[in-house]
Amino acid sequence: MSILSQFSRHIRAVKGKAASKTIRIAALFDSIVSTPGVTMPWKGMVEICHAEGITSIVDAAHSLGQEPINLSETQPDFWIGIGGEKRIIDYCHTLAIEGGKCVAEILGTEVMDMPEAPGELVGTMVYLIVDLM
Numbered sequence: 001m002s003i004l005s006q007f008s009r010h011i012r013a014v015k016g017k018a019a020s021k022t023i024r025i026a027a028l029f030d031s032i033v034s035t036p037g038v039t040m041p042w043k044g045m046v047e048i049c050h051a052e053g054i055t056s057i058v059d060a061a062h063s064l065g066q067e068p069i070n071l072s073e074t075q076p077d078f079w080i081g082i083g084g085e086k087r088i089i090d091y092c093h094t095l096a097i098e099g100g101k102c103v104a105e106i107l108g109t110e111v112m113d114m115p116e117a118p119g120e121l122v123g124t125m126v127y128l129i130v131d132l133m
Helices: 003-016 043-050 083-107
Strands: 027-028 056-061 078-080
Touching: 003 027, 003 043, 027 043, 043 056
Parallel strands: 027 056, 056 078
Antiparallel strands: none
């Protein structure tokens, strides 16, 4: 059973138990679970919450710089994360380039890049030239 179908089933079960009460139900879930580093289908979970009339609260502390985010499209009720997405992406980009150079030096090779525009095609990971012969 998929995460989304289990989540949907659980939401319906909670709603069923709360049907006779005057309470508001909220679902709090991670966008990326830090251990074991799994990306959750949080966009689909937000959709299920909207369909069921449940308040969605996304803990997105690990998402910035890890995945594209368009909150206007997904529209969770609450989005909790760290600010400064550009700063995080820039940091990860620099770390990838510098880390790639360091590993390339250790392996006696070089980073695959465009000499006329170094780092332009690099996001947050690099490729190394490896001689397999």
